Amino acid sequence: MSVNSFIETVIESYKDVPVLNIPKESQEFIGIEYHQTLKCDINHLQSNCPLPFGASPVIDATITQYKVLAASDDVKTVYEINLELPERFEYFPGDTIGILARNKMDEVQEVIEKLGHKNISDQVFSVKSIDMKKKLPIYIPASQMMTIRKVLYECLDLHGVPKKLFLRALMNFTSDAREKRFLEILCSKEGTKTYSEFVESQNGTFLGLIRLLRTCRPDFSILLSHLPRLLPRPYSISSSPCHKNGKEIKFVFSFENGLVTSMLKDKIENASNEKKIEIYIRKSTQFRYSSEFFDKNLIMIGPGTGISPFIGFLSYKNDLNVKTGDMWLLTGCRYQNRNQLFSEELETFIQNKCLTKISKAFSRDPDSKYRYVQDLIRAEKEDFVKWILNSNTIIFVCGEGKKMLPDIQNTITQCLADVNLMAESDAIEFVKDLKKSGKYIEDIWI
Numbered sequence: 001m002s003v004n005s006f007i008e009t010v011i012e013s014y015k016d017v018p019v020l021n022i023p024k025e026s027q028e029f030i031g032i033e034y035h036q037t038l039k040c041d042i043n044h045l046q047s048n049c050p051l052p053f054g055a056s057p058v059i060d061a062t063i064t065q066y067k068v069l070a071a072s073d074d075v076k077t078v079y080e081i082n083l084e085l086p087e088r089f090e091y092f093p094g095d096t097i098g099i100l101a102r103n104k105m106d107e108v109q110e111v112i113e114k115l116g117h118k119n120i121s122d123q124v125f126s127v128k129s130i131d132m133k134k135k136l137p138i139y140i141p142a143s144q145m146m147t148i149r150k151v152l153y154e155c156l157d158l159h160g161v162p163k164k165l166f167l168r169a170l171m172n173f174t175s176d177a178r179e180k181r182f183l184e185i186l187c188s189k190e191g192t193k194t195y196s197e198f199v200e201s202q203n204g205t206f207l208g209l210i211r212l213l214r215t216c217r218p219d220f221s222i223l224l225s226h227l228p229r230l231l232p233r234p235y236s237i238s239s240s241p242c243h244k245n246g247k248e249i250k251f252v253f254s255f256e257n258g259l260v261t262s263m264l265k266d267k268i269e270n271a272s273n274e275k276k277i278e279i280y281i282r283k284s285t286q287f288r289y290s291s292e293f294f295d296k297n298l299i300m301i302g303p304g305t306g307i308s309p310f311i312g313f314l315s316y317k318n319d320l321n322v323k324t325g326d327m328w329l330l331t332g333c334r335y336q337n338r339n340q341l342f343s344e345e346l347e348t349f350i351q352n353k354c355l356t357k358i359s360k361a362f363s364r365d366p367d368s369k370y371r372y373v374q375d376l377i378r379a380e381k382e383d384f385v386k387w388i389l390n391s392n393t394i395i396f397v398c399g400e401g402k403k404m405l406p407d408i409q410n411t412i413t414q415c416l417a418d419v420n421l422m423a424e425s426d427a428i429e430f431v432k433d434l435k436k437s438g439k440y441i442e443d444i445w446i
Contacts, residue, residue, distance in 0.1 A: 007182045020188035023168045029131035030221045035124045041144045044278045045154045056281040063275040066268040070339035076254040088246040093312030094288035098232035100278040101259045108152045114210050116217045121148045139229040156227040159205045166226035173218040233260035238308040240315035252308040287443040289313040297325040297393040303332045306399035314349045330373045332361035374411040381415035401444035
């Protein structure tokens with residue numbers, strides 16, 4: 001369906017609704033002041049802004065080495081990256097870093113040209129709130145000099161979903177009557193279903209929207225007021241704090257054509273590209289392996305790249321050479337011989353008695369006995385339940401939070417009910433109590 005036909009189809013479906021209830025026009029509050037003699041800040045514009053779960057200043061880290069852990073036609077390419085730090089980094093295994101993101105420059109240029117900002121895209125400006133009752137978004141640095149290009153590159157999420165108040169504001173800057181009617185429908189009370197369908201479509205982002213609208217030319221202050229933040233991407237640290245005396249860390253990522261993964265892939269695979277990235281330490285959660293857990297038995301469940309923080313756990317134990325409780329790792333991947341992660345390291349951990357037990361699942365191997373970690377738990381449910389009924393055991397689970405982690409929890413609950421002859425409701429409450437008492441700890445990936 002062409003751009004025009006998409007808009008016309010939406011308009012046609014509302015031909016019998018001449019009057020729509022649309023949101024009240026919001027009062028814009030961000031003022032822009034251009035400066036002829038000042039220069040733009042060369043650092044990432046979010047470097048001095050409050051960062052999500054930030055526990056450190058932004059650090060300039062350098063990619064010194066990388067390794068391809070898995071690559072094949074029908075599996076995601078997985079990389080391990082080494083980052084050199086300017087000074088010692090205080091962390092524990094399980095902690096995470098945030099990597100500051102940047103939009104793709106070709107998409108930034110597309111926005112600049114479509115919105116008619118080409119001639120002013122590199123003019124330096126500062127911002128301020130022109131309404132004393134309203135504050136600037138925390139990711140728009142009022143104290144720094146910036147340009148439209150740099151703000152689009154480093155601060156605003158071009159793939160964010162445009163909210164209805166944003167659509168309402170865009171109406172005032174759209175000259176074509178049909179396009180304006182389209183925006184009116186999307187932001188109206190009557191158009192709620194159509195708006196939901198739009199958001200779920202391939203056009204349902206800010207970038208997708210401006211590709212539909214030929215005559216929408218909003219002031220840049222409108223984008224500053226309404227576009228969401230370009231968020232840093234979190235990654236679990238997969239190295240031991242003892243590694244290079246804390247002056248180098250490792251992390252793992254699978255390439256998904258996202259902003260940060262594309263940036264990382266480009267930096268490591270193109271020798272001429274700058275190897276610096278901006279990172280910060282995120283606030284610690286319960287999901288970390290410190291001395292308080294050395295006397296505990298650990299069940300570690302990490303399918304796919306969810307294994308990465310547990311490599312940090314085991315590396316730390318191996319480096320310290322301390323006696324700890326037993327450690328059982330349950331992990332999985334698609335193919336045993338094609339994308340199994342850290343197989344050599346895990347074998348070393350077994351030989352060094354750092355790892356007591358390991359269970360593996362392979363979801364795409366035709367002769368695999370176990371396809372998912374849930375199958376592993378079911379197959380060894382008697383032993384698994386014996387471990388979790390031990391008051392000295394802690395369960396750590398790392399992975400995707402929408403489906404995988406709930407499925408794992410449901411499997412544990414069902415096995416507990418089966419083996420311990422408990423009512424399912426009692427098993428559910430038991431697992432809830434484990435979470436409340438800090439004995440079932442999750443690192444949830446979105």
